[in-house]
Amino acid sequence: MFTYSLTIQLHHTDAYDIIFFANQFRFCHDVYQAWLASVGLPLAKNREKSTHVAVVVHAESDYQAPIELGDQLELRMVTGALGTTSFTLDFTILNQKGIQVGCARIVHVTVDAKTAQKIPLPSALREALEGNRT
Template sequence: MFVHRLTIQLADTDAYSILFFPNQLRFCQVVFQAWLASVGLPLPIDRARAEFLCVVVRAEADYEAPINVGDELTCAYSAARVGATSFTNAIRFTNQRGEPVGQARVVYVVIDPRTSAKMTIPPRLRSGLEAIAG
Protein backbone atom coordinates (compact mmCIF):
# COMPACT_ATOMS: atom_id res chain seq x y z
CA MET A 1 0.00 0.00 0.00
CA PHE A 2 1.11 3.54 -0.78
CA VAL A 3 -0.01 6.34 1.55
CA HIS A 4 -0.37 9.97 0.50
CA ARG A 5 -1.73 12.84 2.57
CA LEU A 6 -3.50 15.99 1.52
CA THR A 7 -5.24 18.92 3.14
CA ILE A 8 -8.64 20.04 1.89
CA GLN A 9 -8.51 23.60 0.57
CA LEU A 10 -11.38 26.07 0.14
CA ALA A 11 -11.26 25.56 -3.64
CA ASP A 12 -11.95 21.83 -3.11
CA THR A 13 -15.37 22.50 -1.58
CA ASP A 14 -18.79 23.55 -2.82
CA ALA A 15 -21.28 26.20 -1.68
CA TYR A 16 -22.14 24.01 1.33
CA SER A 17 -18.47 23.95 2.45
CA ILE A 18 -18.11 20.21 1.85
CA LEU A 19 -15.97 18.46 -0.72
CA PHE A 20 -17.27 19.11 -4.25
CA PHE A 21 -17.92 15.55 -5.41
CA PRO A 22 -15.69 15.38 -8.55
CA ASN A 23 -12.69 16.41 -6.48
CA GLN A 24 -12.51 12.97 -4.88
CA LEU A 25 -11.71 11.58 -8.33
CA ARG A 26 -9.21 14.39 -8.88
CA PHE A 27 -7.50 13.33 -5.66
CA CYS A 28 -7.24 9.80 -7.09
CA GLN A 29 -5.17 11.22 -9.94
CA VAL A 30 -3.04 13.27 -7.53
CA VAL A 31 -2.30 10.13 -5.51
CA PHE A 32 -1.62 8.09 -8.67
CA GLN A 33 0.90 10.68 -9.88
CA ALA A 34 2.59 10.76 -6.45
CA TRP A 35 2.80 6.96 -6.48
CA LEU A 36 4.26 6.93 -10.01
CA ALA A 37 6.96 9.38 -8.90
CA SER A 38 7.68 7.28 -5.79
CA VAL A 39 8.45 4.22 -7.93
CA GLY A 40 10.66 6.16 -10.35
CA LEU A 41 8.05 6.58 -13.09
CA PRO A 42 7.08 10.27 -12.92
CA LEU A 43 4.76 11.56 -15.61
CA PRO A 44 6.83 12.74 -18.58
CA ILE A 45 6.80 16.38 -19.58
CA ASP A 46 5.09 15.56 -22.86
CA ARG A 47 3.58 12.58 -24.64
CA ALA A 48 6.49 12.30 -27.10
CA ARG A 49 8.84 11.46 -24.21
CA ALA A 50 6.58 8.84 -22.65
CA GLU A 51 7.33 5.14 -22.98
CA PHE A 52 3.70 4.37 -22.05
CA LEU A 53 0.52 6.16 -20.97
CA CYS A 54 -2.07 5.09 -18.41
CA VAL A 55 -5.54 6.23 -19.42
CA VAL A 56 -8.66 6.03 -17.29
CA VAL A 57 -11.42 3.85 -18.72
CA ARG A 58 -13.60 3.60 -15.60
CA ALA A 59 -13.85 5.47 -12.33
CA GLU A 60 -16.24 5.11 -9.42
CA ALA A 61 -16.38 6.85 -6.08
CA ASP A 62 -18.29 6.40 -2.84
CA TYR A 63 -18.77 9.21 -0.35
CA GLU A 64 -19.09 7.96 3.22
CA ALA A 65 -18.95 11.14 5.33
CA PRO A 66 -18.60 14.90 4.78
CA ILE A 67 -15.12 16.23 4.01
CA ASN A 68 -14.58 19.85 5.04
CA VAL A 69 -12.06 22.65 4.54
CA GLY A 70 -8.97 21.94 6.62
CA ASP A 71 -9.54 18.20 6.89
CA GLU A 72 -6.36 16.17 6.58
CA LEU A 73 -6.99 13.18 4.34
CA THR A 74 -4.94 10.03 4.37
CA CYS A 75 -5.20 8.33 1.00
CA ALA A 76 -4.39 4.61 1.15
CA TYR A 77 -3.61 3.49 -2.39
CA SER A 78 -3.38 -0.12 -3.57
CA ALA A 79 -3.61 -2.18 -6.73
CA ALA A 80 -6.85 -4.18 -6.62
CA ARG A 81 -6.20 -6.00 -9.90
CA VAL A 82 -3.32 -6.20 -12.36
CA GLY A 83 -4.07 -7.68 -15.77
CA ALA A 84 -2.10 -7.90 -19.01
CA THR A 85 -2.91 -4.42 -20.36
CA SER A 86 -4.99 -2.87 -17.58
CA PHE A 87 -5.05 -2.45 -13.82
CA THR A 88 -7.49 -1.32 -11.16
CA ASN A 89 -6.46 0.89 -8.29
CA ALA A 90 -8.37 1.21 -5.03
CA ILE A 91 -8.12 4.30 -2.85
CA ARG A 92 -9.46 4.58 0.71
CA PHE A 93 -9.81 8.05 2.20
CA THR A 94 -9.79 8.64 5.96
CA ASN A 95 -9.86 11.93 7.83
CA GLN A 96 -7.57 13.19 10.58
CA ARG A 97 -9.60 11.23 13.16
CA GLY A 98 -9.09 7.99 11.24
CA GLU A 99 -12.73 7.89 10.14
CA PRO A 100 -13.48 6.54 6.66
CA VAL A 101 -14.83 9.34 4.47
CA GLY A 102 -14.70 7.81 1.00
CA GLN A 103 -13.32 5.28 -1.40
CA ALA A 104 -12.75 5.01 -5.12
CA ARG A 105 -11.72 2.53 -7.79
CA VAL A 106 -10.06 3.61 -11.02
CA VAL A 107 -9.38 1.32 -13.98
CA TYR A 108 -6.49 2.25 -16.26
CA VAL A 109 -5.50 0.82 -19.63
CA VAL A 110 -1.87 1.13 -20.68
CA ILE A 111 -1.39 2.45 -24.21
CA ASP A 112 1.47 3.16 -26.56
CA PRO A 113 1.85 6.97 -26.68
CA ARG A 114 2.61 6.93 -30.42
CA THR A 115 -0.21 4.70 -31.66
CA SER A 116 -2.74 4.88 -28.79
CA ALA A 117 -3.02 1.09 -29.03
CA LYS A 118 -3.27 -1.01 -25.90
CA MET A 119 0.05 -2.45 -24.80
CA THR A 120 1.28 -4.90 -22.20
CA ILE A 121 1.96 -3.32 -18.83
CA PRO A 122 5.70 -2.51 -18.82
CA PRO A 123 7.80 -4.52 -16.31
CA ARG A 124 8.70 -1.53 -14.10
CA LEU A 125 5.07 -0.47 -13.83
CA ARG A 126 3.92 -4.05 -13.21
CA SER A 127 6.53 -4.50 -10.50
CA GLY A 128 5.38 -1.32 -8.75
CA LEU A 129 1.74 -2.36 -8.95
CA GLU A 130 2.44 -5.85 -7.64
CA ALA A 131 4.29 -4.30 -4.68
CA ILE A 132 1.09 -2.50 -3.59
CA ALA A 133 -1.36 -5.28 -4.50
CA GLY A 134 -3.87 -6.02 -1.84
Template sequence: MKRAFSAEELKHAAPRLAVERRSVRFQDVDAAGIVFYPRVLEYFSDAYLAALKERGVDVPGMIAGGGIKLPLVHAEADYLLPLRYGDAIEVEVLAPKLGDTSFTVGYRVTTAGGVAAVGQTVHVCIDGARFTPRPLPDDLRAALT
Protein backbone atom coordinates (compact mmCIF):
# COMPACT_ATOMS: atom_id res chain seq x y z
CA MET A 1 0.00 0.00 0.00
CA LYS A 2 1.31 3.43 -0.92
CA ARG A 3 1.72 5.64 2.13
CA ALA A 4 -0.28 8.87 2.03
CA PHE A 5 2.07 10.47 4.56
CA SER A 6 5.83 10.13 4.45
CA ALA A 7 7.71 9.54 7.68
CA GLU A 8 9.15 13.05 7.48
CA GLU A 9 5.69 14.62 7.11
CA LEU A 10 4.50 12.70 10.14
CA LYS A 11 7.53 13.71 12.22
CA HIS A 12 7.76 17.37 11.31
CA ALA A 13 5.09 18.97 9.17
CA ALA A 14 1.44 18.56 8.29
CA PRO A 15 -1.05 20.91 9.96
CA ARG A 16 -2.85 19.56 13.00
CA LEU A 17 -6.56 18.85 13.09
CA ALA A 18 -6.50 18.33 16.86
CA VAL A 19 -4.29 17.45 19.82
CA GLU A 20 -5.07 15.33 22.87
CA ARG A 21 -2.97 15.53 26.02
CA ARG A 22 -2.76 12.46 28.21
CA SER A 23 -0.40 10.38 30.33
CA VAL A 24 0.85 6.87 29.72
CA ARG A 25 -1.13 4.76 32.18
CA PHE A 26 0.19 1.83 34.22
CA GLN A 27 -1.97 -0.59 32.24
CA ASP A 28 -0.47 0.74 28.98
CA VAL A 29 3.02 -0.64 29.62
CA ASP A 30 4.41 -4.15 29.21
CA ALA A 31 6.87 -6.20 31.28
CA ALA A 32 9.78 -4.25 29.76
CA GLY A 33 8.32 -1.07 31.27
CA ILE A 34 7.54 0.57 27.92
CA VAL A 35 4.23 1.13 26.18
CA PHE A 36 2.71 -2.08 24.80
CA TYR A 37 2.67 -1.46 21.06
CA PRO A 38 -1.11 -1.68 20.35
CA ARG A 39 -1.74 1.02 22.96
CA VAL A 40 -0.29 3.60 20.57
CA LEU A 41 -2.96 2.62 18.02
CA GLU A 42 -5.55 3.13 20.77
CA TYR A 43 -4.09 6.58 21.43
CA PHE A 44 -4.48 7.36 17.73
CA SER A 45 -8.09 6.16 17.73
CA ASP A 46 -9.04 8.04 20.90
CA ALA A 47 -7.61 11.30 19.56
CA TYR A 48 -9.23 10.79 16.12
CA LEU A 49 -12.68 10.19 17.64
CA ALA A 50 -12.29 13.21 19.95
CA ALA A 51 -11.30 15.35 16.95
CA LEU A 52 -14.39 14.25 15.02
CA LYS A 53 -16.62 15.01 18.03
CA GLU A 54 -15.04 18.46 18.42
CA ARG A 55 -15.82 19.13 14.76
CA GLY A 56 -19.47 18.17 15.10
CA VAL A 57 -19.36 14.65 13.66
CA ASP A 58 -21.77 12.41 15.58
CA VAL A 59 -19.94 9.08 15.27
CA PRO A 60 -22.29 7.17 17.63
CA GLY A 61 -25.26 8.48 15.62
CA MET A 62 -23.54 7.57 12.37
CA ILE A 63 -22.98 4.02 13.61
CA ALA A 64 -26.54 3.66 14.94
CA GLY A 65 -28.10 5.22 11.84
CA GLY A 66 -26.36 2.79 9.54
CA GLY A 67 -26.43 5.08 6.49
CA ILE A 68 -22.70 5.45 6.21
CA LYS A 69 -19.82 3.79 7.96
CA LEU A 70 -16.10 4.59 8.04
CA PRO A 71 -14.27 1.29 8.57
CA LEU A 72 -10.55 1.25 9.06
CA VAL A 73 -8.79 -0.63 6.26
CA HIS A 74 -5.15 0.04 7.16
CA ALA A 75 -3.23 1.09 10.28
CA GLU A 76 0.46 1.51 10.93
CA ALA A 77 2.77 2.95 13.55
CA ASP A 78 6.49 3.59 13.88
CA TYR A 79 7.96 3.70 17.39
CA LEU A 80 10.82 6.18 17.69
CA LEU A 81 11.32 6.73 21.45
CA PRO A 82 10.22 4.64 24.42
CA LEU A 83 7.07 5.70 26.22
CA ARG A 84 7.01 4.85 29.94
CA TYR A 85 4.40 4.83 32.67
CA GLY A 86 3.66 8.38 33.76
CA ASP A 87 5.05 10.10 30.65
CA ALA A 88 3.03 13.15 29.64
CA ILE A 89 2.29 12.90 25.94
CA GLU A 90 0.49 14.77 23.20
CA VAL A 91 -1.30 12.80 20.50
CA GLU A 92 -1.62 14.97 17.43
CA VAL A 93 -4.17 14.24 14.72
CA LEU A 94 -2.80 15.61 11.48
CA ALA A 95 -5.03 17.08 8.78
CA PRO A 96 -6.26 14.13 6.71
CA LYS A 97 -5.52 13.56 3.07
CA LEU A 98 -8.89 13.14 1.38
CA GLY A 99 -9.84 11.01 -1.60
CA ASP A 100 -13.23 10.50 -3.21
CA THR A 101 -14.32 7.58 -1.02
CA SER A 102 -11.50 7.36 1.54
CA PHE A 103 -9.19 9.42 3.69
CA THR A 104 -5.90 8.92 5.49
CA VAL A 105 -5.28 10.40 8.92
CA GLY A 106 -1.75 10.99 10.20
CA TYR A 107 -0.73 10.91 13.85
CA ARG A 108 2.24 12.03 15.92
CA VAL A 109 2.88 11.23 19.60
CA THR A 110 5.29 13.59 21.33
CA THR A 111 6.89 13.70 24.75
CA ALA A 112 9.28 16.14 26.38
CA GLY A 113 12.03 14.15 24.67
CA GLY A 114 10.65 14.58 21.14
CA VAL A 115 8.60 12.57 18.66
CA ALA A 116 7.97 9.13 20.20
CA ALA A 117 5.69 7.58 17.58
CA VAL A 118 4.10 8.36 14.23
CA GLY A 119 1.47 6.55 12.21
CA GLN A 120 -1.46 6.69 9.89
CA THR A 121 -4.86 5.09 9.40
CA VAL A 122 -6.89 4.72 6.22
CA HIS A 123 -10.68 4.88 6.42
CA VAL A 124 -13.14 4.09 3.63
CA CYS A 125 -16.60 5.60 3.47
CA ILE A 126 -19.14 2.88 2.73
CA ASP A 127 -22.87 2.53 2.32
CA GLY A 128 -23.96 0.92 5.59
CA ALA A 129 -26.56 -1.35 3.99
CA ARG A 130 -24.53 -2.63 1.05
CA PHE A 131 -20.97 -2.31 2.37
CA THR A 132 -19.86 -0.72 -0.89
CA PRO A 133 -17.70 2.41 -1.20
CA ARG A 134 -19.52 5.70 -1.52
CA PRO A 135 -18.35 9.32 -1.80
CA LEU A 136 -17.50 11.16 1.40
CA PRO A 137 -20.50 13.27 2.44
CA ASP A 138 -19.92 17.02 2.14
CA ASP A 139 -20.42 17.62 5.89
CA LEU A 140 -17.83 14.97 6.77
CA ARG A 141 -15.43 16.32 4.16
CA ALA A 142 -15.84 19.81 5.66
CA ALA A 143 -15.23 18.51 9.20
CA LEU A 144 -12.01 16.81 8.09
CA THR A 145 -10.53 19.92 6.45
Protein backbone atom coordinates (compact mmCIF):
# COMPACT_ATOMS: atom_id res chain seq x y z
CA MET A 1 0.00 0.00 0.00
CA PHE A 2 1.21 3.47 -0.88
CA THR A 3 0.07 6.41 1.26
CA TYR A 4 -0.07 10.06 0.22
CA SER A 5 -1.13 13.14 2.20
CA LEU A 6 -2.96 16.18 0.88
CA THR A 7 -4.57 19.30 2.35
CA ILE A 8 -7.62 20.63 0.50
CA GLN A 9 -6.91 24.08 -0.93
CA LEU A 10 -9.34 26.72 -2.16
CA HIS A 11 -8.72 25.82 -5.81
CA HIS A 12 -9.87 22.23 -5.11
CA THR A 13 -13.35 23.38 -4.05
CA ASP A 14 -16.55 24.60 -5.66
CA ALA A 15 -18.98 27.34 -4.61
CA TYR A 16 -20.13 25.20 -1.66
CA ASP A 17 -16.59 24.84 -0.22
CA ILE A 18 -16.51 21.10 -0.94
CA ILE A 19 -14.26 19.52 -3.54
CA PHE A 20 -15.29 19.78 -7.14
CA PHE A 21 -16.14 16.14 -7.95
CA ALA A 22 -13.56 15.69 -10.71
CA ASN A 23 -10.75 16.65 -8.34
CA GLN A 24 -11.08 13.28 -6.62
CA PHE A 25 -9.67 11.72 -9.82
CA ARG A 26 -6.96 14.39 -9.90
CA PHE A 27 -5.94 13.47 -6.35
CA CYS A 28 -5.77 9.78 -7.28
CA HIS A 29 -3.60 10.56 -10.28
CA ASP A 30 -1.28 12.60 -8.03
CA VAL A 31 -0.95 9.54 -5.77
CA TYR A 32 -0.18 7.30 -8.77
CA GLN A 33 2.46 9.71 -10.06
CA ALA A 34 4.09 9.98 -6.60
CA TRP A 35 4.08 6.18 -6.31
CA LEU A 36 5.76 5.81 -9.71
CA ALA A 37 8.53 8.15 -8.57
CA SER A 38 8.88 6.26 -5.26
CA VAL A 39 9.48 2.94 -7.06
CA GLY A 40 12.04 4.41 -9.47
CA LEU A 41 9.70 4.82 -12.44
CA PRO A 42 9.14 8.59 -12.50
CA LEU A 43 6.57 9.55 -15.10
CA ALA A 44 8.40 12.56 -16.54
CA LYS A 45 11.70 10.73 -17.02
CA ASN A 46 10.11 7.63 -18.50
CA ARG A 47 7.80 9.55 -20.83
CA GLU A 48 10.72 10.97 -22.82
CA LYS A 49 12.31 7.63 -23.63
CA SER A 50 9.63 5.07 -22.90
CA THR A 51 8.46 2.49 -25.39
CA HIS A 52 5.11 2.18 -23.62
CA VAL A 53 2.34 4.30 -22.18
CA ALA A 54 -0.17 3.29 -19.48
CA VAL A 55 -3.49 4.77 -20.59
CA VAL A 56 -6.65 5.00 -18.49
CA VAL A 57 -9.47 2.87 -19.92
CA HIS A 58 -11.89 2.93 -16.98
CA ALA A 59 -12.38 5.12 -13.92
CA GLU A 60 -15.01 5.13 -11.19
CA SER A 61 -15.32 7.06 -7.98
CA ASP A 62 -17.61 7.15 -4.96
CA TYR A 63 -18.13 10.18 -2.75
CA GLN A 64 -18.99 8.98 0.75
CA ALA A 65 -18.85 12.20 2.77
CA PRO A 66 -18.09 15.86 2.07
CA ILE A 67 -14.45 16.81 1.57
CA GLU A 68 -14.11 20.44 2.62
CA LEU A 69 -11.66 23.29 2.39
CA GLY A 70 -8.83 22.69 4.88
CA ASP A 71 -9.43 18.96 5.28
CA GLN A 72 -6.28 16.91 5.61
CA LEU A 73 -6.59 13.74 3.59
CA GLU A 74 -4.74 10.46 3.57
CA LEU A 75 -5.00 8.70 0.23
CA ARG A 76 -4.13 5.01 0.08
CA MET A 77 -3.40 3.19 -3.17
CA VAL A 78 -3.18 -0.57 -3.63
CA THR A 79 -2.86 -2.70 -6.72
CA GLY A 80 -6.07 -4.53 -7.56
CA ALA A 81 -6.38 -6.80 -10.59
CA LEU A 82 -3.19 -7.39 -12.55
CA GLY A 83 -3.53 -8.72 -16.08
CA THR A 84 -1.21 -9.31 -19.00
CA THR A 85 -1.68 -5.83 -20.47
CA SER A 86 -3.69 -4.07 -17.76
CA PHE A 87 -3.68 -3.17 -14.10
CA THR A 88 -6.21 -1.78 -11.65
CA LEU A 89 -5.43 0.70 -8.89
CA ASP A 90 -7.78 1.00 -5.92
CA PHE A 91 -7.82 4.17 -3.84
CA THR A 92 -9.24 4.88 -0.38
CA ILE A 93 -9.54 8.46 0.89
CA LEU A 94 -9.67 9.22 4.63
CA ASN A 95 -10.11 12.60 6.29
CA GLN A 96 -8.23 13.86 9.36
CA LYS A 97 -10.74 12.08 11.62
CA GLY A 98 -10.00 8.73 9.97
CA ILE A 99 -13.40 8.68 8.26
CA GLN A 100 -13.50 7.22 4.76
CA VAL A 101 -14.79 10.05 2.58
CA GLY A 102 -14.24 8.53 -0.84
CA CYS A 103 -12.83 5.77 -2.96
CA ALA A 104 -11.90 5.25 -6.58
CA ARG A 105 -10.81 2.57 -9.01
CA ILE A 106 -8.77 3.30 -12.13
CA VAL A 107 -7.86 0.74 -14.79
CA HIS A 108 -4.85 1.27 -17.06
CA VAL A 109 -3.77 -0.62 -20.18
CA THR A 110 -0.20 -0.53 -21.45
CA VAL A 111 0.19 0.32 -25.11
CA ASP A 112 3.11 0.76 -27.46
CA ALA A 113 4.09 4.44 -27.47
CA LYS A 114 4.32 4.54 -31.27
CA THR A 115 1.54 2.23 -32.45
CA ALA A 116 -0.93 2.54 -29.54
CA GLN A 117 -1.40 -1.24 -29.66
CA LYS A 118 -1.73 -3.20 -26.41
CA ILE A 119 1.50 -4.68 -25.10
CA PRO A 120 2.35 -6.77 -22.03
CA LEU A 121 3.11 -4.86 -18.85
CA PRO A 122 6.82 -4.01 -18.72
CA SER A 123 8.58 -6.20 -16.16
CA ALA A 124 9.71 -3.31 -13.93
CA LEU A 125 6.17 -1.96 -13.75
CA ARG A 126 4.70 -5.42 -13.10
CA GLU A 127 7.16 -6.03 -10.25
CA ALA A 128 6.38 -2.65 -8.68
CA LEU A 129 2.63 -3.27 -8.95
CA GLU A 130 2.96 -6.73 -7.40
CA GLY A 131 4.84 -5.16 -4.49
CA ASN A 132 1.96 -2.74 -3.87
CA ARG A 133 -0.77 -5.32 -3.30
CA THR A 134 -1.11 -4.73 0.47
